[in-house]
Structures are given as structure tokens and as C-alpha cells.
Amino acid sequence: MARINDHFLKLKAGYLFPEIGRRVNAFCEENPDAKVIRLGIGDVTEPLPPAITEAMHKAIDEMADRSTFRGYGPEQGYDFLRTAIADNDYQARGVNVKADEIFISDGSKCDTGNIIDIFGQDNKVAVTDPVYPVYVDTNVMAGRTGEASSSGQYSGLVYLPVTAENDFTPELPSESVDLIYLCYPNNPTGTVATKETLKKWVDYAREKEAIILFDAAYEAYIRNPDIPHSIYEIPGARDVAIEFRSFSKNAGFTGTRCAFTVVPKDLKGRAADGELVDIHPLWNRRHSTKFNGVPYVIQRGAEAAYSPAGKAQINELVRFYLENASLLRKGLEAVGIDVYGGVDAPYVWLKTPRGLTSWEFFDRLLQQAHLVGTPGSGFGASGEGYFRLSAFNSRENVEEAVKRFQKVVS
Amino acid sequence: MARINDHFLKLKAGYLFPEIGRRVNAFCEENPDAKVIRLGIGDVTEPLPPAITEAMHKAIDEMADRSTFRGYGPEQGYDFLRTAIADNDYQARGVNVKADEIFISDGSKCDTGNIIDIFGQDNKVAVTDPVYPVYVDTNVMAGRTGEASSSGQYSGLVYLPVTAENDFTPELPSESVDLIYLCYPNNPTGTVATKETLKKWVDYAREKEAIILFDAAYEAYIRNPDIPHSIYEIPGARDVAIEFRSFSKNAGFTGTRCAFTVVPKDLKGRAADGELVDIHPLWNRRHSTKFNGVPYVIQRGAEAAYSPAGKAQINELVRFYLENASLLRKGLEAVGIDVYGGVDAPYVWLKTPRGLTSWEFFDRLLQQAHLVGTPGSGFGASGEGYFRLSAFNSRENVEEAVKRFQKVVS
Known part of the structure; x- marks a missing residue:
């Protein structure tokens, strides 16, 4: 049955x-x-930028010709795109993220949902409140919560209020947590996190051996030079954070679908027997077993986001x-x-x-x-x-x- | 930690x-x-057919123009593609599958892996042996197996041998199973299933309240008029089967990524309390929470597979x-x-x-x-x-x- x-x-x-x-x-x-x-x-309303549509047209022409046709690509994404991201989004800002730590995907929604596949059932999960509903719902589906209360809060999750009273800056939880979802610039509040705020979380995660799931889908909107664009700008974050980025809200890819996730090779979790286990190969295995790569044409479009015109x-x-x-x-x-x-x-x-x-x-x-x-x-x-x-x-x-x-x- | x-x-x-x-x-x-x-x-080697690349070029031009730009589409896929599939792959063959039972996705590999999210941990899973490794590996990741033996078989799974000795036709299992993966035309053996074979499985599933996960990614290769193209050609299959199809191996989409999954509205499973629960809304919830739709440009390409030229x-x-x-x-x-x-x-x-x-x-x-x-x-x-x-x-x-x-x- x-x-x-x-x-x-x-x-x-x-x-x-x-x-x-x-x-x-x-x-x-x-x-x-x-x-x-x-x-x-x-959802964005403006059309795809010309540099991107030109690159996509060109890629389609390649797909129409036997000598340049592409079948299965690497599940992790093509090197041309992983390298463009590492160079432009990280190295150019002095942030240490390498191309092979970047996994190209079809959306940050998908990745922030799928990432929990590689973590055990018994992790204590913290989310801000209010929060992007996908973080919560995917943990409910995976069985990491009890039932919802009348206010919509699920037992088993740790909710960190962000309101005007605390200047939309979540307090560290009073009980120990293992996985922490942070989203900055924040959806839904539109607020940002200072270096000090992120440092507080990175220090917490290092002390507790917790992992921060850092959703930076709106990173392109940061104009204040003092606000970090990546959690990896905080010393020690490579040991404790996974970062999610997307082309949806900068390049207008909500209907075109391309995103990426950074899993540093320094990041580790604990097995049931207490052994330290590298997270990068776990996500690589998950990603290559249950995903088959982003369309070549779309990856060429995303690459063009890093051209001077793009x-x-x-x-x-x-x-x-x-x-x-x-x-x-x-x-x-x-x-x-x-x-x-x-x-x-x-x-x-x-x-x-x-x-x-x-x-x-x-x-x-x-x-x-x-x-x-x-x-x-x-x-x-x-x-x-x-x-x-x-x-x-x-x-x-x-x-x-x-x-x-x-x-x-x- | x-x-x-x-x-x-x-x-x-x-x-x-x-x-x-x-x-x-x-x-x-x-x-x-x-x-x-x-x-x-x-992996396919021949280029995308011209009808498809033309449709994709046209769709990119739409994305470059504010008045025809598309942002988020329906997670389940656009109606134009779901209807084309229902009409051409099912209704035209006299098979009862409706457009709203079709979920567009980025690959059968992804869907056959993700589908188990909606099923409980305690299902007994049967696979053929040999088998497409994704069916097994995703169940291992989800914790439905024990360790692997030296021959590579995981305890907890039921393996159904398909060899020359049984004419590559799996016997019904001697112990009761709840979820059964079948792939026809088969990867890796290249063999097909007759109506009689599929009827045997549908009857088994109806008797046991089991669900068949039917992978028909190679359906387009069937030329023998006596071989069923869809499991829904078998009476009663709508109550017990989910079907997976793909554009990878017919239209050459291995690097372009589009597929679909049929979840009939008749299909039910049991909750822990014994209640019958519709499967369609469960998959709809999973799909719309952890997936954000196939790129518009790709869906237009897939639609063109059903044009006369395509x-x-x-x-x-x-x-x-x-x-x-x-x-x-x-x-x-x-x-x-x-x-x-x-x-x-x-x-x-x-x-x-x-x-x-x-x-x-x-x-x-x-x-x-x-x-x-x-x-x-x-x-x-x-x-x-x-x-x-x-x-x-x-x-x-x-x-x-x-x-x-x-x-x-x-």
C-alpha cells in the first residue's frame, strides 16, 4: 500500500x-x-537586456548546428559561467570564492528548498519572522517540524522576530540552533544587514558549529558601500555558510531561470558518529543525481550578464x-x-x-x-x-x- | 551543531x-x-530540429520586448505546452490524460528523483535489476535503504532481475511492495514491455494499492504498433501510475532541458491514519514550492515539437x-x-x-x-x-x- x-x-x-x-x-x-x-x-517587468538576448540567439544557432551542438552539460554548470561568476561577483570584490565552489542551478527557490536534502532530520532550524515561505514549507515537508499553530508558526522551528522594535535585526536565538536561514537584502522587509550583524551570525555559527543558509538573491540592489554583498566578506564565513544568488532580480531572469549556489570547500558538518564531513561533495552528489544542469542557451545568457555591455x-x-x-x-x-x-x-x-x-x-x-x-x-x-x-x-x-x-x- | x-x-x-x-x-x-x-x-549527437530553434528565436525576441516579456510563469508549465502534450501524446492516441494532469519540468531524471518527496519513508520500493541508477540513489539519500552489499544491492530495496533467462520481463515480487519503478522502453536493456506485461503490473498495483513510477523517456522509439506508448493505455492505470516523459531523446533536449510528468487526478495514496489522499495536489504543492517552472523560451521550443514541421x-x-x-x-x-x-x-x-x-x-x-x-x-x-x-x-x-x-x- x-x-x-x-x-x-x-x-x-x-x-x-x-x-x-x-x-x-x-x-x-x-x-x-x-x-x-x-x-x-x-516579479520583474522589464525585458531581458540586449546583451543577454544576443548571447541567447547565438547559443541557439550553435544548438542548430551539428558541429557546435551541446548535449548534456556538466550538472554543476559550464566552466565559462562558473568562472565569470567567481571572477566578477567574488574575486573582483576581493572575496575568496573559486569557480568549482559554484553550482549553477535553475533558481534560488529550488536551491534553498533542495539544500536541506543533505542535512540530517535532527537539525534545529531557525528562520526569521517574517520569512520567505519556501524556507519553512520545505522543512515542513521534510518532517523537521510539528503542526502549525493558529498564527501559522510550526512547532520545532525557531522563529527570530524582525520588526521595527528591533530595527529588523534578528537577535541570536536563546536555544542552540544548527541551520539558520538569513536573507539579505531581505525579502520581504527590504532591509539590509551590516557587516556587524553578519559578523555576529558568523561568530555564532562558528561557535555552535551551525551552518548559515544565506540567500542573497537581491544582492544587486545594494548601493550603500558599507553593506556587504556576500556573507564571505565576513572573516570565517567560508567555514559556516552556503550562499544563494540568482539572475532573476538583476538580469530579469524570473521567466528565464538561472541561479547559483556557493558551497565553500572549507564547509563541514558532523555525521551521526561525530566525524567531520565535507559538505561540498554531498551537495555535488545531490545536485548531480537529482538535477541535470541548466540549459546551455540559458547559461550563455547568464554569462552575458558579465560582459561590459551586459x-x-x-x-x-x-x-x-x-x-x-x-x-x-x-x-x-x-x-x-x-x-x-x-x-x-x-x-x-x-x-x-x-x-x-x-x-x-x-x-x-x-x-x-x-x-x-x-x-x-x-x-x-x-x-x-x-x-x-x-x-x-x-x-x-x-x-x-x-x-x-x-x-x-x- | x-x-x-x-x-x-x-x-x-x-x-x-x-x-x-x-x-x-x-x-x-x-x-x-x-x-x-x-x-x-x-547523449544525443544531432542538432535541435529547425522548427524548434525557430520557435526559440521567436520566444527570445518576445523576451526582449516589454510588451511581450514573460516573468514568472506557472510552475506547472504554460497551458500552451500542457495542452499540446495532452492533445498529441495522449488524446490523439485515445488515452485519457488532461492538460492539468501534466507537470512540465526540466528533466525526467529530476522528476523521477524528486517524486519520492511526496511518499512516506515506510514504503517498500521495488526496482528492476539492472536499473537506471537514479531511482536507487535517490531512495538511498532519502533513507529508504540500509547499506549496500558487495554486489552493490542495498538492503531494504526489492530487486527484480531482468536477464535473458526471463526474457527481460520482471516477475511480480514475492513480497508486497508499495512503489515500483518501471522504465519502458528500457534503459539500459533497450527492451520493451507488451500490453500483457504492463497489465500484469497494473493489476498487481491495483490489488496491493501500490503505485507504479513509469519512466517512458524513450517512448518515441517505439515503432512496433503492438507496444503501448503510455502506461495509461492499460485499463485502470490512472488509479495506480505516474508517468514520466522527456524531450531529451526525441527532440534532442539533453542540453536544452524539458520534460513532463503525468499525475492523474484519480491517483490516491494512504495517509498514516489509513485515509485515502489525492496524489495530484501533493505533487502540485511539492512542484510549486521547490521548483519555479521551465524557462519560457524552452517551453516554446518544446511546443514546436508538436507542430507539423516539428x-x-x-x-x-x-x-x-x-x-x-x-x-x-x-x-x-x-x-x-x-x-x-x-x-x-x-x-x-x-x-x-x-x-x-x-x-x-x-x-x-x-x-x-x-x-x-x-x-x-x-x-x-x-x-x-x-x-x-x-x-x-x-x-x-x-x-x-x-x-x-x-x-x-x-
Whole structure:
């Protein structure tokens, strides 16, 4: 008799974005003429940069010719891309990450979910609250939690609140934890971590032999020169951290799919018998057994992100979205809203006015301003009373959204 | 203290293809002038068909234009591709599979590995022997086995021998099993399953409430009109089977990455409390939580495989590889080798001559004929004394390989 994985039954049915979709669709059916502006999901809106599409066209021509056709590539990614990443994202910033420590993949969502395959069931897992839901849900599926409480918190996980009260900087946990998810620039709060904050976590991980799963998918949005782009800028981090990066939010690859994960060769975990075991070969084995590489055409596109033209075009894209974020910030502040994030990140995190719950504010904004955002409570109990707006949109829509927002709130 | 998944330590270090690579590289270093012909790994050699590359070029142009740009797509795949598959691969053959039962993915290797996430730890798993190693290794990683014996068999798995003695048709297991991996046309043996064989398994699964994981990645190679292309041609299979298909071996997508998995809405498993649970929403949740969809450009390429031009071009590709397989078969039979498969499949499976072990024959073929094949024992204990040759190569190389093979064996 085939038995299902019962842990799946613990997952809360109303996943955030489907529920948003349901409410927006219902509204649109009742109000077919409403021009709804969506600042909810963090999806890019601008086309792929020309340097990238040119490289992809060229790669397709190679695939159409027997003499240049590519079949199975290395599961870890082609050397041309791994080297471009190591050189540009790390070595050029003085950070020690080598090409063979980089695993090309089809998404940071996939990697942050799949990485837990290589860790034992008995690790104590810490997440921030609010948090990107994938970190939690994949641990629920894997059986590392109990049931969810009414506020949506799963027993067995350690939640680290990040709110205005602690300046969105999580405290070290009071109980020992083994795996720690950190995401900076942060989704959903749009806040960043200073060197001091990251050093505190690296020191903690070194002391406890914990491992930090560092999601840096929004790294390209950091403009403040004092904010680290990589956790490996912190001394000792190579011994305790895995870093996830993506081409989704810089090069516009949300529908094109390419990302990478850095697993330093220095990183170790403990086997059940207490022996130290290298993590790099474990992930290599997992990655090459359950994944077959990113399409050649896509890898050539990603490589072009590091050409001089590609870099300039991506910089322009990021600048454009950051200007949107700035317009949102300023527009909201002008009507007395408490706003966080949105400086070195494409997300603006705001305190709902007049003590409304996140979903109450969602409904009001949708009904009265035809604006869609994301309720903070959907990211965790400590997100209640907050609300996320995404800067991924046209300038025209952002400007219009600010006007409508101001009208509702004033 | 971060703890690794100790089950990974049970995996045998010498995975098949790396070991082949090691021996071939050593030979090539010692014999730099040898013209080695590789009939080992099952990787296509011919370029992508023009209908597909045209569609991909067009899709890239869409991605370069703001008005037609695509960000995140549905994790399950775009409707245009799911509908094309349902219509052409199933409905047109009178098989009841609907578009919303099809999940687009980046590979059958990935899906056959990932599918076990949704099943409980306590399922008894059956595999054929020889077998595609991913089915076994992913179950080892997930902790459903004990240690491996010296022959490479893991305790806890049920191995179903397929050899010349049983006409490469596995017997039903004597003990009850819950999950059964079947692959037809088969990798590595190149043999196919009749309706009667599949009916036997479907009936077994219905009786035992087992689930069949049916890997049909080589379906396009079936030319015998009596051989089923889908397990859903067998009455009752929708209640007990998941089917995996791929664009790798028909459309040449090994480096382009697109596949799909069919999870019928009729399929159910049991929760720990004995309740029947639908499998489709479980896989949907897994797929949308840990995967983010196949690139839009690639999905447009896959869709073009179903255009009239695409179908004709793919048919020609498959015909070409099958002709290679036929040349291999005939050439080997002419010198008295026992040959199996290679009629409705791109793999030829042969009995090693003079009682040589699979690896002895591998070394002899490499040293004396500069030919690379795959030792049958690498696919399992019952593959000992067998050897796999792949038909994926140029005509010239296949003809030359046959000549060299005949010289060594005669």
C-alpha cells in the first residue's frame, strides 16, 4: 500500500500568493473596468537586456548546428559561467570564492528548498519572522517540524522576530540552533544587514558549529558601500555558510531561470558518529543525481550578464527599479506612513495605518485604490500589521500607485 | 551543531559514468592518437530540429520586448505546452490524460528523483535489476535503504532481475511492495514491455494499492504498433501510475532541458491514519514550492515539437538513431554476439563474449578497439556479463564502431 508523506498534510492550505490571486480575481470579476495595479508578487517587468538576448540567439544557432551542438552539460554548470561568476561577483570584490565552489542551478527557490536534502532530520532550524515561505514549507515537508499553530508558526522551528522594535535585526536565538536561514537584502522587509550583524551570525555559527543558509538573491540592489554583498566578506564565513544568488532580480531572469549556489570547500558538518564531513561533495552528489544542469542557451545568457555591455544594461535595470522603490518610499512617507526597506532592495515594507491588520489593509487598498500588495502576515506572525510593496513595475504604474495610495490613506 | 544526512554516506563512491570517464581519460592520455568512439553515455549527437530553434528565436525576441516579456510563469508549465502534450501524446492516441494532469519540468531524471518527496519513508520500493541508477540513489539519500552489499544491492530495496533467462520481463515480487519503478522502453536493456506485461503490473498495483513510477523517456522509439506508448493505455492505470516523459531523446533536449510528468487526478495514496489522499495536489504543492517552472523560451521550443514541421523533423531524428541501433544489432549478431533491445529503443544490450565480466569487456573494447560502451554491471548485479551500446552517434562512427567491434570479437 503506497503511503504518502504525511508531513505534507501539515502545510497550511492557504498559501499566500494563491490567496492573493483569489481575492484579486474576485474583485476584478465584480469590477471589470477597474485598472488594477499589482505591486504584490516580486516579479520583474522589464525585458531581458540586449546583451543577454544576443548571447541567447547565438547559443541557439550553435544548438542548430551539428558541429557546435551541446548535449548534456556538466550538472554543476559550464566552466565559462562558473568562472565569470567567481571572477566578477567574488574575486573582483576581493572575496575568496573559486569557480568549482559554484553550482549553477535553475533558481534560488529550488536551491534553498533542495539544500536541506543533505542535512540530517535532527537539525534545529531557525528562520526569521517574517520569512520567505519556501524556507519553512520545505522543512515542513521534510518532517523537521510539528503542526502549525493558529498564527501559522510550526512547532520545532525557531522563529527570530524582525520588526521595527528591533530595527529588523534578528537577535541570536536563546536555544542552540544548527541551520539558520538569513536573507539579505531581505525579502520581504527590504532591509539590509551590516557587516556587524553578519559578523555576529558568523561568530555564532562558528561557535555552535551551525551552518548559515544565506540567500542573497537581491544582492544587486545594494548601493550603500558599507553593506556587504556576500556573507564571505565576513572573516570565517567560508567555514559556516552556503550562499544563494540568482539572475532573476538583476538580469530579469524570473521567466528565464538561472541561479547559483556557493558551497565553500572549507564547509563541514558532523555525521551521526561525530566525524567531520565535507559538505561540498554531498551537495555535488545531490545536485548531480537529482538535477541535470541548466540549459546551455540559458547559461550563455547568464554569462552575458558579465560582459561590459551586459553589466551596464543590468545596472540600468536595477537603477530603474530602485528609483521606483524610492518613489514609493517618499510617496508613502509624505502621507505619514512608517516605511522600511526600499533603499538597497526592491521591496518597501510599511506599517499599516490606523492599526489595521495586514489583510484588512490589503482589502481596503484593493477595494478603494485598486492596488495589490502583499499582506505582511502572509510571511509570518511577526509580519502582522505590515505590508509589502514591490518596486517591480513601470514608472507610470508606480507613480499612479503612489497617488492612489495617498488618496486612500490621507 | 549542523548534522549531515548520514544516508548519503551509504552511496557507493564509484558512480558508473565518472568511473568510465576516468578509465577513458587515462587511456586517451596514454594513447593520444587513438580515435576513440564513445557509445557509452546516452547523449544525443544531432542538432535541435529547425522548427524548434525557430520557435526559440521567436520566444527570445518576445523576451526582449516589454510588451511581450514573460516573468514568472506557472510552475506547472504554460497551458500552451500542457495542452499540446495532452492533445498529441495522449488524446490523439485515445488515452485519457488532461492538460492539468501534466507537470512540465526540466528533466525526467529530476522528476523521477524528486517524486519520492511526496511518499512516506515506510514504503517498500521495488526496482528492476539492472536499473537506471537514479531511482536507487535517490531512495538511498532519502533513507529508504540500509547499506549496500558487495554486489552493490542495498538492503531494504526489492530487486527484480531482468536477464535473458526471463526474457527481460520482471516477475511480480514475492513480497508486497508499495512503489515500483518501471522504465519502458528500457534503459539500459533497450527492451520493451507488451500490453500483457504492463497489465500484469497494473493489476498487481491495483490489488496491493501500490503505485507504479513509469519512466517512458524513450517512448518515441517505439515503432512496433503492438507496444503501448503510455502506461495509461492499460485499463485502470490512472488509479495506480505516474508517468514520466522527456524531450531529451526525441527532440534532442539533453542540453536544452524539458520534460513532463503525468499525475492523474484519480491517483490516491494512504495517509498514516489509513485515509485515502489525492496524489495530484501533493505533487502540485511539492512542484510549486521547490521548483519555479521551465524557462519560457524552452517551453516554446518544446511546443514546436508538436507542430507539423516539428513532428516530421523529430520523426526523422528518431528514425536516424534507430537505424544506427539496427546497424549495431546486425553487426554484432553477424559475429555471433547475443544481442537484445535496439529495435524499439536507442540502446543495444549484449551478452559479453567468452564469459568476460562487464568491466573486463569494457577494458578490452577500449584497449583493442578504442570503443567506449557501458558495463552492464554498472546498472546492477544482474547486469553482470552484459554491456550497453548507445545508438546516439553519427552514422560514420556507428559504421566504424561495428567494424572495430567485429575485429576484436572475431
